[in-house]
Amino acid sequence: MRAGIIGVTGYGGMELFRLLSAHTEITEVVLYSSSKAGIELSEEIQHLYHVHDQKLRSLKQLSSDGLDIVFSSAPSGVSSEFLPSLVDENLKIIDLAGDFRIKDADTYRAWYKKEPPPQSLVNQAVYGLTEWKREEVQKGKLIANPGCYPTAALIGILPLLKEKAIHPSSLVIDAKSGISGAGATPSKGTHFSQVNDSLGIYKINQHQHIPEIEQSIQFCADVDTKITFNTHLVPMTRGIMTTMYAELTDSVTPRSVKEIFESYYDSEYFVRVHREKANLFTKQVYGSNFCDVTFAVDERTNRITVISCIDNLLKGAAGQAVQNMNVMFGMEETKGLKSSPMFP
Amino acid sequence: MRAGIIGVTGYGGMELFRLLSAHTEITEVVLYSSSKAGIELSEEIQHLYHVHDQKLRSLKQLSSDGLDIVFSSAPSGVSSEFLPSLVDENLKIIDLAGDFRIKDADTYRAWYKKEPPPQSLVNQAVYGLTEWKREEVQKGKLIANPGCYPTAALIGILPLLKEKAIHPSSLVIDAKSGISGAGATPSKGTHFSQVNDSLGIYKINQHQHIPEIEQSIQFCADVDTKITFNTHLVPMTRGIMTTMYAELTDSVTPRSVKEIFESYYDSEYFVRVHREKANLFTKQVYGSNFCDVTFAVDERTNRITVISCIDNLLKGAAGQAVQNMNVMFGMEETKGLKSSPMFP
Amino acid sequence: MRAGIIGVTGYGGMELFRLLSAHTEITEVVLYSSSKAGIELSEEIQHLYHVHDQKLRSLKQLSSDGLDIVFSSAPSGVSSEFLPSLVDENLKIIDLAGDFRIKDADTYRAWYKKEPPPQSLVNQAVYGLTEWKREEVQKGKLIANPGCYPTAALIGILPLLKEKAIHPSSLVIDAKSGISGAGATPSKGTHFSQVNDSLGIYKINQHQHIPEIEQSIQFCADVDTKITFNTHLVPMTRGIMTTMYAELTDSVTPRSVKEIFESYYDSEYFVRVHREKANLFTKQVYGSNFCDVTFAVDERTNRITVISCIDNLLKGAAGQAVQNMNVMFGMEETKGLKSSPMFP
Amino acid sequence: MRAGIIGVTGYGGMELFRLLSAHTEITEVVLYSSSKAGIELSEEIQHLYHVHDQKLRSLKQLSSDGLDIVFSSAPSGVSSEFLPSLVDENLKIIDLAGDFRIKDADTYRAWYKKEPPPQSLVNQAVYGLTEWKREEVQKGKLIANPGCYPTAALIGILPLLKEKAIHPSSLVIDAKSGISGAGATPSKGTHFSQVNDSLGIYKINQHQHIPEIEQSIQFCADVDTKITFNTHLVPMTRGIMTTMYAELTDSVTPRSVKEIFESYYDSEYFVRVHREKANLFTKQVYGSNFCDVTFAVDERTNRITVISCIDNLLKGAAGQAVQNMNVMFGMEETKGLKSSPMFP
Structure with missing residues (x-):
């Protein structure tokens, strides 16, 4: 090939x-x-x-x-x-x-x-969120590879939306990214002395990944909703973490949430569901195609927090693209993508 | 003295x-x-x-x-x-x-x-959130200086709570801190190679600053509520940003929100209210006692995002302590605290 | 004024x-x-x-x-x-x-x-290396404020050159700088993702500070020599360290070297001479006008290592400029410059 | 196996x-x-x-x-x-x-x-500097894998020593390392807030890699000499750069130096000799087993600067160990080690 x-x-x-x-x-x-x-x-x-x-x-x-x-x-x-x-x-x-x-x-x-x-x-064009669109990708000729933020957010929140475990209109997504997400072209906003040792928020309520996430929520979970989504630049090269908040519908327990995630992802090599309240950090997926997920049920507020993290250049870009290629050509989906995260 | x-x-x-x-x-x-x-x-x-x-x-x-x-x-x-x-x-x-x-x-x-x-x-003990407790601090003998996260969060959100511009039960606070907040004692979680170039979440739903924030919301805004609050460690030495989300009550516009903030903070030297949707970054307050605030009204979701940032070691600790001392002894409140932020 | x-x-x-x-x-x-x-x-x-x-x-x-x-x-x-x-x-x-x-x-x-x-x-124009040119600065009308690297290097090495404690032709200066030294204009070489978590060498043997250092060695220590000087970009915002190597002339001991430094700098507020082999780090002068110096005599090779560090934006630029202004106008030399280094 | x-x-x-x-x-x-x-x-x-x-x-x-x-x-x-x-x-x-x-x-x-x-x-025990000890490694049963600093320094300087292009006694090695070299055990010297945004020097003239380098210079280049060697901690996770200085013997030109390097390394996959005065940076070898080398001849001082860089955890530790294993078992030397550097 x-x-x-x-x-x-x-x-x-x-x-x-x-x-x-x-x-x-x-x-x-x-x-x-x-x-x-x-x-x-x-x-x-x-x-x-x-x-x-x-x-x-x-x-x-x-x-x-x-x-x-x-x-x-x-x-x-x-x-x-x-x-x-x-x-x-x-x-x-x-x-x-x-x-x-x-x-x-x-x-x-x-x-x-x-x-x-x-x-x-x-x-x-087929939207290439592989775990959720595998069959379409397989037949696709033109793949629109998903954005980095949407990949992390959607993998973390779609199971709960589809199972109606949360109220869609309550969904808030607070996203954080390493600076490589801004690309290789120099600008004031990516100038080392400007952003080093500093955390910034940008494009408040205006990020173009908002409609991408909303569209996939509709297509994948059959829910029509508007989300609140904000993005921050973290002084690191790679990595995205999304921290997502939503109100729970009545019947949910930590155990049942874990079961929902496992039912969707147990056979997915690239999605690693951790125990409740695991202290995730972005470098645990550095250089790999993994999307790591954890969650916490807060009984005090009847709200759930879902956390997901990816390497924005792998699962958030090139890695998922290769994963899609593997699916399109009927190859083993993990081919060329099995290397462990590189740590530290 | x-x-x-x-x-x-x-x-x-x-x-x-x-x-x-x-x-x-x-x-x-x-x-x-x-x-x-x-x-x-x-x-x-x-x-x-x-x-x-x-x-x-x-x-x-x-x-x-x-x-x-x-x-x-x-x-x-x-x-x-x-x-x-x-x-x-x-x-x-x-x-x-x-x-x-x-x-x-x-x-x-x-x-x-x-x-x-x-x-x-x-x-x-008097809870020393100076801008909100000035009179009590003035008479106080024992000051409990506020925590770093509560200082940033409360300054940003109290005006909206007190003016009933938001629904208290909808409040979600997503906080991010530099690593000096964890103190000077070495541990695995603050080991350079472990946390550099990586963003982590910790103490999910369990941070001891949660009751501190809730108590102040009650005392300062007369609202009894439970909040959802999470904290992240950012690979930088200093700085805290809190990104807060809440549902708006009916009558709010960007202009009226700005007016609320200004009515509380126009005469406060250490609180700088920026225009709506200003791209704040933590280093703009580095080494200073400022708390910078901005906000964004999202008409699509009828939700507001409030962002505040401080230097965790200044307004979040030593700076606010000196500010309180100045108040206790009847000195000019800004004495010893007027140096500009240090940038870059 | x-x-x-x-x-x-x-x-x-x-x-x-x-x-x-x-x-x-x-x-x-x-x-x-x-x-x-x-x-x-x-x-x-x-x-x-x-x-x-x-x-x-x-x-x-x-x-x-x-x-x-x-x-x-x-x-x-x-x-x-x-x-x-x-x-x-x-x-x-x-x-x-x-x-x-x-x-x-x-x-x-x-x-x-x-x-x-x-x-x-x-x-x-008067070359404003204050500690070595104070009398000329005092009478000066146009001051050429020294470069950041030359300031650090010259303060560290001039006493030994002037006292003929080292062989001038053997002098090698290995300099390292934070990235703010490259200024505020974005470029590929200062793009965060390009330089973060990476150490680079640049302008090998070609840095324009070479003739500036050589000229001052001639004017201040009356020695005509050529130096080898190289510069590295360190993934940090501020700070310069120069590590300098030279062959000792016969009669030098650690004690006598310490005495040389003290004879030049004991009355200089901004030059802090540390004990032999102190583990200097640039952040110990961050935000201050200090130049910290240490050294090590190596009996195995009859060579001395001299280390100096400054904040490139203070003693290496704005701080020394204000120090020169103070001298020019007959004010106390430390006025406006006495704030401690900011750490961490 | x-x-x-x-x-x-x-x-x-x-x-x-x-x-x-x-x-x-x-x-x-x-x-x-x-x-x-x-x-x-x-x-x-x-x-x-x-x-x-x-x-x-x-x-x-x-x-x-x-x-x-x-x-x-x-x-x-x-x-x-x-x-x-x-x-x-x-x-x-x-x-x-x-x-x-x-x-x-x-x-x-x-x-x-x-x-x-x-x-x-x-x-x-066989000292496993593969490129220089391949035959001994092949027969070895117990390999002492080289230290990180010695690997970088020796690969860069041995050809010039062996070819008598430099005066051995003039050799000065100024080394810089990422903090992962200090290992996974937390300490004050590796505490994030202590070392972030700061460059430090440590173990001045006392690093235990000094005798290791001197021994290899003797064994590999047949030269008995003492070196001056210093080490710095750079606020990055991985990477070592050594900047080495020595006086040239008479007959050397940039072209002849390049030829010396090429004669030793043209058939070595893991040593990449760059053009004279290439601006090397450590991240260009991140995650790979490469040792990159450049040099600059300074006619003004008749001195040469040689620069080498490696990933301290790969060519400086695990990578070279696997390379040695491949040699010991008669496998292709690059097996399992051909992945490109990961950038950015």
């Missing part, structure tokens, strides 16, 4: 390349760039010096390169420009940007502040 | 010493230690070498040293042992530990897992 | 403003900007919200504003453009950039890769 | 387990602990939850467990207690501690301040 990557100089692209290079079913990984074609990879990415010496190719060469699959790790708004022309080719596509995730055009416009891709392509 | 500090080798104590040494009304700062009496200060605390060369004195010498005020920065459980004997002396006391904060003995036992100090002393 | 600052939105400028605002002899601090005139300060610098609400003024207004002193914290190459016109005014100037430091024009061209300011002005 | 690990709860042990678990020739990894036998692995090591659920076994069981190889990652002084009894067993041993590295007993006593293991065992 031959795979292509568009956007290898971004952080998602780098991780994709690391994973695909070690994937035993991939014989070759070809790299494309719109702006840096012709450049030697290791000139741009020093850590790959002598490991992967190859030149970045032009996007125009892509269709004639005989790929089986292409991953696009270009930013939102960019992939929607060139991906449409590739859809008719005989290759599968996994897009890591947000362009094809939102089904409703007006919702897309409202949160992304730009025009969506053609509706027919959006309709065709 | 002569001031004493018990526990200068802790982080709160170090900051107390820095502030009091620069305070123009304090002529001498005497240092006490139960375990390290006789030791040269700068042997324990290298950054004070040549700045403050003095020996730590025994606690037994304290009563004969003619102090006007003593600050106790010993850990919870320790100060309740020796502070009672000092209360009858002719000196004022500010305790930075949790021992005298909780009025109800059973509540104290339930959350602190130990016996409270004598009830008569607890009754006598 | 009225002071002006050019470039307050840079990190050196921010610290200058913090220090001057708290300086009891300064009645007003006026802020200038070439590119941001007219803007409200706290729009640019959130941590100063409500502390210092004032507008940035145009550089053109400077000469008519009746200042006694102006600090220029603009980048190298910029200050040489507008400072010449100010020199004839009746005001004193302290320039924090590198433009006026190097006396020899060809050396400047070789290391800075641009044209130097007019030679007459360069000749007039 | 069956492998055992003693000390899996240390950082070296964790990485050994991660590597061996993914090694295709290892069918089982058995874990031993002297103090924690009987405990479930993931109770101690949360990041391995559900990945590797197994109990820690007692050391007594080791000899009857039919292992082919055992890795000891116990601290210095501990392994020398129980390893001797295992040497006669029919299994190979790789010790990651310092006990068996120093051949001369008096030197060991002087630097380690304790008694060495039996001299016969020390004599038998």
Whole structure:
């Protein structure tokens, strides 16, 4: 199998390349760039010096390169420009940007502040939250790989929503992310001296992952609701933790909550359900495709707290993309993704 | 004025010493230690070498040293042992530990897992949340200085509770702290390689600051409620941010919320109310006694998000203690506390 | 006294403003900007919200504003453009950039890769390494404030060079700096995810502080030599440590080295000489104007190691600038600079 | 093949387990602990939850467990207690501690301040600096795996010493390490708030890796010399950089230096020689077994600077141990070690 990557100089692209290079079913990984074609990879990415010496190719060469699959790790708004022309080719596509995730055009416009891709392509795209969309992914040709925050939040909260264990309208999601989630392009908000030793909140009530989460709550748990969702930047490179709060419906106990989670995830390799009130920390999933989950039932307030954490560049981006590729091609779902978290 | 500090080798104590040494009304700062009496200060605390060369004195010498005020920065459980004997002396006391904060003995036992100090002393103690208890502090003899999380949370949420702008039972407080909040004693949970580049949640639903916040909501806003409160450790040294969520009562707009905050805090030097949805970050208060506040009204969910941040060692500990001292002695409240935040 | 600052939105400028605002002899601090005139300060610098609400003024207004002193914290190459016109005014100037430091024009061209300011002005400028140039600073009108690395290195090594305790040609300086030294402008090399949890070396053998150190060794210790000097970026915001190695001349013992240091620095408030082999760390000077020094004599190799550390934004920039101002105006040299280091 | 690990709860042990678990020739990894036998692995090591659920076994069981190889990652002084009894067993041993590295007993006593293991065992032990000792490692039964600092320093400097390109007595090694090098046991010197955002120097001229480096310079380059070597703690989890300085002998040019390095390392997969003056940073080898090297010839001082960096837990510990195992058993040397560095 031959795979292509568009956007290898971004952080998602780098991780994709690391994973695909070690994937035993991939014989070759070809790299494309719109702006840096012709450049030697290791000139741009020093850590790959002598490991992967190859030149970045032009996007125009892509269709004639005989790929089986292409991953696009270009930013939102960019992939929607060139991906449409590739859809008719005989290759599968996994897009890591947000362009094809939102089904409703007006919702897309409202949160992304730009025009969506053609509706027919959006309709065709499968939202690749693997554990919840496995069958569709298997048949899919164009996968809209989920956002990092939605992946963590949805895996943690969907079982309780679907089992009607919580009141949907009470759901509050407080999310925290490492700074690599902001990408590889320098800005004041990612300047070391500005953010080191400091915790910040940003895009209050305005993050474009809000409609993505709401849409999946509707599609996966059949619940139509609005959520409150906020995001914080933590002075660390990788990792996302979502702390979620909701009111319990009547009949729930810690034991029954644990049973709900286990019924959904016992056979899922990448979701690790911990005992109630386990002190999770993001580095316990660093470099791995795991999503770790715990919860706490508070009898004083009849509220539940659900906590989930992922590596934003793995399960939140490149890892889940490879997981989706494995599903699309009928390979073992964990192939190339079984390495333990790296700690410390 | 002569001031004493018990526990200068802790982080709160170090900051107390820095502030009091620069305070123009304090002529001498005497240092006490139960375990390290006789030791040269700068042997324990290298950054004070040549700045403050003095020996730590025994606690037994304290009563004969003619102090006007003593600050106790010993850990919870320790100060309740020796502070009672000092209360009858002719000196004022500010305790930075949790021992005298909780009025109800059973509540104290339930959350602190130990016996409270004598009830008569607890009754006598004034909870020193300066902006909300100024008059009591002024007359106080024994101040229970508030905890770091409660200070940030209460300053942010009390105006809305008191004005009945939110439904109390819907209140969720998601708190994040730098690691200095865990003190100067090494442990696995504060070991650099364990917590660096990682975000963790701890004491889920079990933090002893929960009853402290609930008690102040009752005393300051006359509301009897239970809250959901969780705490996270952020890989940074200082800083606390609380992100608080609640359902709005009917009549609230962004403008009216701003007006509520301004009506409470316009004349408060240490509380800075920012415009709606300002992207706060903890380092904007680093090294200062400020509590910064912002908020966001979400019309989609009829919920409000309130964000507050402080330096946990200043407004959350030593800074507020000095502020209380200033009030107790009728000095200008900002004396010794006006230095700008240090950035970056 | 009225002071002006050019470039307050840079990190050196921010610290200058913090220090001057708290300086009891300064009645007003006026802020200038070439590119941001007219803007409200706290729009640019959130941590100063409500502390210092004032507008940035145009550089053109400077000469008519009746200042006694102006600090220029603009980048190298910029200050040489507008400072010449100010020199004839009746005001004193302290320039924090590198433009006026190097006396020899060809050396400047070789290391800075641009044209130097007019030679007459360069000749007039006093290199403001206060402890070693106090008398010249006192009479100076235009001060070239030393670079951060040279300040740390020179204070540590000059006594040994002047006393001929080491062989000059054997001197190797290995320097490490926090990332704020690279300034407030975002770039790939200061992007959080790029540099966090990583140590890098840069400008190997090519740092423009090399000729500055060599020139001062000649002027202060009367030694003409070439040094080897390298610089590393450490994932921390502030702090510089220089570790210096040299061969000892015959007659040196640990005791005699200590005596040399003490003979130079016993009456210097800002230089703290520690016992031999003290484990220095940069945070012990954080937020202060101290330069801490220690050393170790290695009998096995007949070599000495000298270690010095400073806060690059204080003694390495704004702190030393204020120290120079104090000297220039005959004020107590420590005025406005006596606050303890902030730890942790 | 069956492998055992003693000390899996240390950082070296964790990485050994991660590597061996993914090694295709290892069918089982058995874990031993002297103090924690009987405990479930993931109770101690949360990041391995559900990945590797197994109990820690007692050391007594080791000899009857039919292992082919055992890795000891116990601290210095501990392994020398129980390893001797295992040497006669029919299994190979790789010790990651310092006990068996120093051949001369008096030197060991002087630097380690304790008694060495039996001299016969020390004599038998092979110093496992793979690139320089491959043939001995291949025949070895007991490998003393090199220290982290010596690995980085020796790979960088041995070619120049052996080729007599530098004067040995002029060699100065300035080393910097991430804090995981100090191990998993909490202490004041590794307490987050103590070391975060701070760079420290420690054990000045007294580090026990000094004799280890000197011994290898003698054995590998046939040069008897004393070095100056200092170590710094950098606020990052992993990574070592050594910056080395030496005077050049006459005939050296940048080109000839590059040729020397290439002649030694062109066929070494794990040593990556970069162009002259490449800006190395430790994260470019994070999570990999690479040692990256660059250099700079300074014609002004006739001195060379050599820079090398490694991941202290991989090439500096577990990675090199697995590399040695591969050599001992005649497997491909890169097996289980080819994963790219993880960035960012």
